[in-house]
Amino acid sequence: MKQILTQVTVIGAGIAGTWLAYRLARDGVSVVMLTAGHEDTPTVSLGAATVFNRRLMDSRSPEDLANILLDETATQHPELQSLLHRYLQREFAELTELVPFQTLATMLVPRHPIPFPRLGAGGEVIALLHEQILTLGGQIITGRVTDLLVEDGVCRGIAYVHAEGQGIVQSGAVVIASGGYSGLMPQAHTHNSGSMLGTFAAAGGELTNLEFSQRHALGDLTAGRVLYPPDLEGAQFYRGDERAVWLERAYATISEERRDIEIFQQYWRYNGHIPHTLKRGDISYSLGPIYGLSMGGVAHIGSASNIENVHVAGEAAHDIAADAIIGRPWAIYISSAGRLADTLKSLPAETTPEAFSVPERSSEVDAELRTSVRRRLLSFEDHRFSEAAVAEFTEWCRRSRKELSETHNSDAAILILAESYALSALLRRESRGYFYRADFPTADPTLSRHRTVARYDRFSDTVQVELVPNAIGSRPG
């Protein structure tokens, strides 16, 4: 099996992984970055509009930042505001040396003759950064990471599978920058179902806040995509056969910053069970809220996970839980990648190859299994939520894992993640932010400032979840 030695392995080549790899390579740190290049694990950053919120960029005090990052769930990472206060100006200044930006009303976007945020601008930025990484001596591999090589609680590298077979990267640090998991749900704008998070949990990692995902107010549920202003111009919304007058008015009058959360809480919570349609001339879409940014992920303190030598960056991390997200994720991800680059740049070089035994792994993922997970999760979401349905789903996850061969550990990882998500939703017996359970439709004040933590126990092959105070250093053990 081919084995590479490097100082840092980065799993994921979206903005989080790419910015980190660029910063490390620039500082002379040897880095290998992997990207799955698989339909199930897309690089969401490529389709992004690369909008940075101007207020966030101009903020000079933690109080300003607190206002821009309002989070009624109280589950936002406690370090987030200080992270941005300390790193955002520095990292953005460095990014703008490579990519010039221009001001567009409340936003900053990469300079371009079209004066409008362009979906896909992210791909241009990433391509440029990848060129830089390669020029600076970094390596980029198209291959899916299947295993974290953890012995006695310490990670020594990763195993991956790609077109030419399996390989190993041995390193002093591994960074999970594998993106979000909202593609676990069928009604999502991205189909990243987050299997790497399940792989991390299977290796002993802690996942947190999984029940929270941002929901865009207006999506085309059939195609699984957000409806943007050009789709909505002159459109009419229908609730069953009748005009959805409240929804039309809310879309026209609520500010962009508050639109997603207010429409979710005031409208979809009560009307999500009734089919809605958008009509515009001859076009019609099945209308409803659509999953966007994942607000949970790998639990961390200063980017370090509970597994020694495993760090996290980007949407894979538990960082941003916020009422509004427009123009925030990229700002957060370049900041946390910058902080992590500072931490990792003094790592000693790997010199002696170690022997690892890695089971044979399949390069295929089971698309049918993922469809089944998505369909089953939808059957007890929001207004359909019931504890019995979660129990049945959890049982199904456990049964299905037992039927999988060892070579299909990425499929087992999906089932671990899905079980973790369902049990996290089960434990949160309330509705809060973008999370809604019809059986507990209001917020429970005793759960404020608490987040769920999910852990997989490989001996019993089950997931356990607990609620812990959302404070730095609250990690048990």
Ligand SMILES: Cc1cc2nc3c(=O)[nH]c(=O)nc-3n(C[C@H](O)[C@H](O)[C@H](O)COP(=O)(O)OP(=O)(O)OC[C@H]3O[C@@H](n4cnc5c(N)ncnc54)[C@H](O)[C@@H]3O)c2cc1C
């Ligand atoms: C349409 C759209 C527009 C957006 N526009 C903006 C915007 O304008 N501004 C903003 O701030 N945010 C925006 N966002 C949100 C933001 O783009 C995402 O949150 C961000 O791109 C996530 O970056 P990431 O690097 O964490 O993950 P991703 O970009 O999703 O990258 C994940 C990477 O991990 C890899 N990976 C996963 N699993 C494995 C594995 N097992 N082995 C190897 N590799 C693996 C994937 O292949 C991929 O390369 C937008 C989102 C969408 C969907």
